[in-house]
Amino acid sequence: MPITSRDVIHIAHLARIELTPEEEKKFTDDLSAILGFVEELNQVDTEHIEPMTGGTALENIMRKDQEREEDTNGKPQKLLEEAPETERGYVKVKAVFEYT
Amino acid sequence: MNLNHLTIKQASEGIRKKDFSVTELVSDCFCAIKEKDSEIHAYLEIFEESARADAKKRDEEISHHNDAELSSLPALFGIPLAIKDNILIEGSRATAGSKMLAHYHALYDATVIKKLKKQRAIFLGKTNMDEFAMGSSTENSAFGFSRNPHDLSRVPGGSSGGSAAAVAADMCIAALGSDTGGSIRQPASFCGIAGFKPTYGQVSRHGLIAMASSLDQIGPMAKTVEDAHILFEAIRGQDECDSTTIKELNYELGIKNQELRNLKIGVPKEYFSEGLDVDVKAVITEALEKAKRAGARIEEITLPHSRFALPAYYIIVPSEVSANMARFDGIRYGYSVSAANRHEQRTTLTDTNSKDTRRDAENLYDVYTKTRAQGFGTEVKRRIMLGTYALSAGYYDAYYVKAQKVRRLITQDFDNAFKNVDIIAGPTMPMLPFRFGERTENPLQMYLADVYTVAVNLAGLPAVSVPAGAVTRLGSKLPVGLQFIGSHGKDQKLLSIARQFEQLT
Numbered sequence: 001m002p003i004t005s006r007d008v009i010h011i012a013h014l015a016r017i018e019l020t021p022e023e024e025k026k027f028t029d030d031l032s033a034i035l036g037f038v039e040e041l042n043q044v045d046t047e048h049i050e051p052m053t054g055g056t057a058l059e060n061i062m063r064k065d066q067e068r069e070e071d072t073n074g075k076p077q078k079l080l081e082e083a084p085e086t087e088r089g090y091v092k093v094k095a096v097f098e099y100t
Numbered sequence: 101m102n103l104n105h106l107t108i109k110q111a112s113e114g115i116r117k118k119d120f121s122v123t124e125l126v127s128d129c130f131c132a133i134k135e136k137d138s139e140i141h142a143y144l145e146i147f148e149e150s151a152r153a154d155a156k157k158r159d160e161e162i163s164h165h166n167d168a169e170l171s172s173l174p175a176l177f178g179i180p181l182a183i184k185d186n187i188l189i190e191g192s193r194a195t196a197g198s199k200m201l202a203h204y205h206a207l208y209d210a211t212v213i214k215k216l217k218k219q220r221a222i223f224l225g226k227t228n229m230d231e232f233a234m235g236s237s238t239e240n241s242a243f244g245f246s247r248n249p250h251d252l253s254r255v256p257g258g259s260s261g262g263s264a265a266a267v268a269a270d271m272c273i274a275a276l277g278s279d280t281g282g283s284i285r286q287p288a289s290f291c292g293i294a295g296f297k298p299t300y301g302q303v304s305r306h307g308l309i310a311m312a313s314s315l316d317q318i319g320p321m322a323k324t325v326e327d328a329h330i331l332f333e334a335i336r337g338q339d340e341c342d343s344t345t346i347k348e349l350n351y352e353l354g355i356k357n358q359e360l361r362n363l364k365i366g367v368p369k370e371y372f373s374e375g376l377d378v379d380v381k382a383v384i385t386e387a388l389e390k391a392k393r394a395g396a397r398i399e400e401i402t403l404p405h406s407r408f409a410l411p412a413y414y415i416i417v418p419s420e421v422s423a424n425m426a427r428f429d430g431i432r433y434g435y436s437v438s439a440a441n442r443h444e445q446r447t448t449l450t451d452t453n454s455k456d457t458r459r460d461a462e463n464l465y466d467v468y469t470k471t472r473a474q475g476f477g478t479e480v481k482r483r484i485m486l487g488t489y490a491l492s493a494g495y496y497d498a499y500y501v502k503a504q505k506v507r508r509l510i511t512q513d514f515d516n517a518f519k520n521v522d523i524i525a526g527p528t529m530p531m532l533p534f535r536f537g538e539r540t541e542n543p544l545q546m547y548l549a550d551v552y553t554v555a556v557n558l559a560g561l562p563a564v565s566v567p568a569g570a571v572t573r574l575g576s577k578l579p580v581g582l583q584f585i586g587s588h589g590k591d592q593k594l595l596s597i598a599r600q601f602e603q604l605t
Binding site (some may be wrong): 015049054061079082098 | 101204298301315343407408424434463464467471482484485489505509511540544560
């Protein structure tokens with residue numbers, strides 16, 4: 001099933017990527033071609049087959065819920081230094097809610 | 101001979117016998133880097149100062165050692181290594197080949213780095229890669245591509261192309277890469293070195309910048325399989341910071357010398373069908389003949405779902421990618437349009453398709469969409485888009501769940517095959533190293549390069565690419581790699597067999 005440019009605009013919105021008109025055109029073609037290629041999977045009979053969700057046997061791994069010194073010692077400040085905008089020890093974000 | 105040409109084994113012997121100092125060893129590596137890397141561009145960054153300082157410390161440490169103390173040094177003591185740039189070293193930049201992380205500094209050591217530091221190995225620098233490990237040629241790096249040391253007009257493979265080129269050009273003794281669908285084995289094959297992708301869960305992914313978490317695995321890239329084995333021993337093991345790591349596999353202990361005599365090698369007929377370069381096929385066939393003459397039994401086997409591995413991979417990977425890349429939002433770290441206070445980033449990020457008018461973010465939505473538009477390259481965007489589509493309402497079952505079911509069938513194919521054979525062998529790559537630009541126009545063309553490597557990741561198996569020979573094309577001798585695939589958790593057996601094979605070629 002070919003992808004339309006409307007689909008691409010919708011996907012880009014969901015993925016939070018602003019596209020140029022050229023990218024919209026290119027991704028419409030690329031995604032259609034790749035989805036055409038993966039259509040092959042429909043030839044495989046997968047009835048009664050359990051999906052394989054990960055790389056390992058699902059096993060619970062437990063550890064103590066406690067802080068480790070290597071994660072706390074001076075790290076909060078360094079983490080903040082990596083943030084694009086900070087104020088008084090907080091990461092600064094543009095307003096989440098807006099008046100309309 | 102310059103010391104940078106040595107293997108891990110030779111270099112560590114030399115250090116223990118005091119034939120040369122760690123300082124001399126490191127120095128020769130930097131000489132090679134200075135001589136060759138302006139052309140090859142294997143490294144994104146070199147740590148000359150800290151590496152030389154570390155070398156001096158190592159030399160001081162052993163200056164008064166007696167023979168017993170020298171022989172009990174860890175295997176990688178003083179060994180200069182190159183590290184793929186998606187693996188975190190505290191305090192150093194980790195860009196993962198992306199503009200998104202051009203100025204990002206790691207805040208902690210990856211578990212593999214901790215282990216290597218414990219052995220007192222030396223880090224020479226960080227190597228180039230396709231952006232976030234998405235690609236098969238290093239052409240997707242935001243910082244320019246690397247070249248194949250065997251022919252500078254050809255790609256080194258990818259995504260761990262920088263690590264492969266650094267090893268092949270003797271600009272380090274060995275290196276670490278990461279492999280999600282062939283990113284260690286593929287460049288190892290193209291550059292004529294050994295590259296090993298361990299069983300999923302053998303090596304901790306803590307501190308590896310994630311691409312597709314159910315497939316990613318760190319592994320060694322080295323001049324010999326023996327070296328790859330030494331490096332693997334140093335980095336493997338269960339880790340409480342990565343709950344997908346598996347327990348110590350005791351039943352494997354003791355396997356050191358696996359004889360080729362009477363070994364059953366399964367050769368999947370699907371790996372020799374159309375699309376395989378005839379010259380590559382000839383090299384692989386000849387290599388298998390050698391194994392046969394050494395007493396191995398070669399048996400044709402079938403992996404019936406082989407041709408569905410690539411389509412399943414290119415649904416599962418983009419789906420995981422779209423989730424993993426969501427963290428790059430321009431808020432907490434990495435590139436951001438809202439970082440008005442960071443002038444450096446504005447001047448270095450002059451993307452062709454981001455005009456100044458598109459830079460300013462009016463609201464939070466803009467911060468997300470413009471940051472991601474400007475920070476990510478084309479292939480990363482393409483995979484995020486594809487994954488978002490495959491996971492979106494109405495398509496999830498048709499694409500993602502279907503691909504996961506096929507993933508199980510592919511895994512079962514291998515399980516069935518290993519009931520009758522010890523190991524599986526075939527070409528690592530269907531083609532010789534290609535030229536720059538040859539496959540960049542059409543993404544599907546690039547994806548086809550992974551046709552023999554992705555099934556292994558889907559099934560979580562260990563596999564190693566071993567140099568098998570070379571093909572002369574237009575005056576260049578281009579390496580061909582043979583891939584050995586082992587059964588789940590039998591990494592030691594696989595490496596042991598590959599080491600025996602290495603002796604033959």
